[in-house]
Amino acid sequence: MIQENIKIIIQPSKGWQPINWRELWQYRDLFYFLVWRDIKTRYAQSVLGIGWAVIQPIFSMIVFTIVFGKLARINSDGVPYAIFSYTALVPWTYFSGALSGSSSSLLSASGMMTKVYFPRLVIPISPVMSKLVDFTIAFIILLGMMAYFGFYPTMQIIYLPLLILLMMLTASGMGMWLTAMSIQYRDIKYAMGFFVQLMMYGAPVVYPASNVPEQFRLLYGCFPMAGVIEGFRSILLQTNPIPWDLIGVGSIVAMVLFISGAFYFRRMEQYFSDVA
Amino acid sequence: MSDIAIKVENLSKRYRIGLKEETKDTFVGAMGSILKSPLSNLKRLKKLTQFSNDNQDHDDIIWALKDVSFEVKRGEVIGIIGANGAGKSTLLKILAQITHPTSGRVELNGRVASLLEVGTGFHPELTGRENIYLNGTILGMTKKEIDRKLDEIIDFSGVEKFIDTPVKRYSSGMRVRLAFSVAAHLDPEILLIDEVLAVGDLEFQKKCLGKINEVSKRGRTVIFVSHNLAAIKNLCPKVIFLDRGKIIKFSNVNVAIRDYLALDKNESDNNFNDTKKGHVALNQILTIKNIYYLNNKREHVDYIVSGEKMYFDILFNIDQKLKSLDDVLFEIRIKDGIKEKLFTLSTYLTNSNYNNLMNDSSVLCEVNNFSIAPGEYHIDIICSVGKDYSDYLIDCKKINVVDGNYHNSGKKYENILYGPLLIEHNWLKE
Structure with a gap:
């Protein structure tokens, strides 16, 4: 059994709760199996299976290349529009998937929550982890496309894990906020679909960040995905120097989102099984 | 290590139940409340995690x-x-x-x-x-x-x-x-x-x-x-x-x-009435008021001891316009916990339909040996006058049977293991 500490005290919890790291560590096997269940069952009984992980960004790329690249002739920082948009779509697809998964996670796990105790924090975090599998596959396709278009990674690629961490942090921070709120307000559930879609235009997915007026650049960077996506382009396609300003602002916002999200989640945790 | 495993002190839990919604009875009122509904919804949903100390939403809360x-x-x-x-x-x-x-x-x-x-x-x-x-x-x-x-x-x-x-x-x-x-x-x-x-x-x-x-x-x-x-x-x-x-x-x-x-x-002691579920009213010349269980000393009891003598006491009313009734059949149907029939006690089977029954009286059914295993049972009561059903009560009362040393061996008879019926038996040597 997990609880090695022999004494458990149950009391009404008031106000802000610290995160019980020790307990989270004790439940690491559960976390592992939840992530693994997510991966294993996501494309169960489908013909294309894991192929779905690349179909979404590739089809978006095709449509964007036609609509924004050819028809609207949006500036793509001097690289072919196809790879310009696909490089952004890889992190963006991850982010939107992880965020939707995370924000709906508590509602879909409510059956489990009302029947057994475990640290609830593992629920919104596990989709953030499991979507990394899709991300990896889409990223491998990206490497193939880079080779086709003649882009080769430089030493700068060592910064990439930092950006990946940043997008995970953002997805889990927002996810914790939204999923804790969705228990009480189902509006979140209905809003998430188009909200995520609209958010895409707040990040430099179909256009380059260089199109944003200079005086709004830092404000623009407050959405951490702006820094992530521009960073991906700059590291892999060498469009611009690494946008440390965007990444810096984004990191601060992401940290704030993550920490406040975790605390808000812990605070609302006591109501989950009663209100869900 | 202390030998107390669980210690609970002054534990209370409050729930907010069914948040009430007010309905408007005019069209304008209804339209107005639709427009205002996001606001009132917000107030309502907010309350899910908030409990104010005033008594204003008192009836919304249960302990x-x-x-x-x-x-x-x-x-x-x-x-x-x-x-x-x-x-x-x-x-x-x-x-x-x-x-x-x-x-x-x-x-x-x-x-x-x-x-x-x-x-x-x-x-x-x-x-x-x-x-x-x-x-x-x-x-x-x-x-x-x-x-x-x-x-x-x-x-x-x-x-x-x-x-x-x-x-x-x-x-x-x-x-x-x-x-x-x-x-x-x-x-x-x-x-x-x-x-x-x-x-x-x-x-x-x-x-x-x-x-x-x-x-x-x-x-x-x-x-x-x-x-x-x-x-x-x-x-x-x-x-x-x-x-x-x-x-x-x-x-x-x-x-x-x-x-x-x-x-x-205490809760089931109230007399049966028409609103009671399972009460199928038929011609209602005779309506069953209640049924009591008596032990072998004819005292009212809440439970029956397995294997002992006992009585069912059925109370009933007869239509005021009639003086007395003849050819009245009573049946008590005993069913197990999942409402499968076990057996029936019947005046028909014993050729003992009642005659001359008066209003507000009772009939008694004697069971010499209530050979039913400990557990919870349900009964139906059926009554007919002449050829017509007069009253039919489904699952109208529970019977709780407790263990009673039926086999004179001091051994416990486990319903779940041995089944619901007790049969007297002996084991012989050659």
Whole structure:
């Protein structure tokens, strides 16, 4: 059994709760199996299976290349529009998937929550982890496309894990906020679909960040995905120097989102099984 | 190490129930409230996590538990009984840390596992083996622990042939067996069990009861919630009897069950009336008012001792316009806990239909030897006058039968094991 500490005290919890790291560590096997269940069952009984992980960004790329690249002739920082948009779509697809998964996670796990105790924090975090599998596959396709278009990674690629961490942090921070709120307000559930879609235009997915007026650049960077996506382009396609300003602002916002999200989640945790 | 396993002090839990919605009865009012509804919805939903101290929304709140205190020693098996809504499940959920108390304090000494449902977190797309791991970790086991017990779990479940088949292809029985097998291999110091036995067939229930028995014999502390009084009686020497969020009794099982049944009786003591469910009114020349159980001394009792002489006393009214009735048939149909017919006591079968019955009187049916195993039973009462049914009451009252040393051997007769009927018998030597 997990609880090695022999004494458990149950009391009404008031106000802000610290995160019980020790307990989270004790439940690491559960976390592992939840992530693994997510991966294993996501494309169960489908013909294309894991192929779905690349179909979404590739089809978006095709449509964007036609609509924004050819028809609207949006500036793509001097690289072919196809790879310009696909490089952004890889992190963006991850982010939107992880965020939707995370924000709906508590509602879909409510059956489990009302029947057994475990640290609830593992629920919104596990989709953030499991979507990394899709991300990896889409990223491998990206490497193939880079080779086709003649882009080769430089030493700068060592910064990439930092950006990946940043997008995970953002997805889990927002996810914790939204999923804790969705228990009480189902509006979140209905809003998430188009909200995520609209958010895409707040990040430099179909256009380059260089199109944003200079005086709004830092404000623009407050959405951490702006820094992530521009960073991906700059590291892999060498469009611009690494946008440390965007990444810096984004990191601060992401940290704030993550920490406040975790605390808000812990605070609302006591109501989950009663209100869900 | 202290020998107190569970210590509960002044535990209370408040719930907000059915948030009321006001309805407007004019069209304009209705349109207005639609426009205003997001605002009022917000206020309403906000309240879900807020409790104000004023009494303004008093009727919205119920106290599922109020000032509950008790102590359980290490190795004790405690049953919790009470009517629906008495707070049994709430208490269990607080002990299991699923829901938080509103006030009070609980101290648990030892590792806790709760079994409020079998198969929590089972995923239909995963195989049996994979679900063992998933369900096991949800219940609090580590992967290593499951690795070690895997063969045992698969063995116990009896589905080894399909262990690598997705669970969605299992029959529901197989799924329950697999899930229970995982739960049975938890090895906590304190085990909390809710009405999980209610699901599954009798064989499964027997297996569960056997396992609980085994766990308790190993010196584990068990808290067991059930409506199945026979199971409670078999497993739990001590019982907590809850009613409306308060502990009415924490005592020896027999005393607590007696009190519980007495409460049940008070509520069912009111005469039957037309609104009562199961009361099928027919020509209503004669209506049955109530039925009482009498013991061999013809005293009113709440329960019947298995194998003893007893009487059914049926009270009835006759249509005021009629002086007396002839050729009146009475039948009492005894059914078991799941409402399968067991037998019928009938004036027709014994050629003893009544004549000359007056208004507001009663008839008595004597049973020499009530050879029914301990447990809970239901009865139907049927009455006809001449050729027409006059009154027909379905499941109108419960009968609680307690053990009574029928075989004069001092051995307990377990309903769940031996079946509901007692037959007098002797074993001969050559």
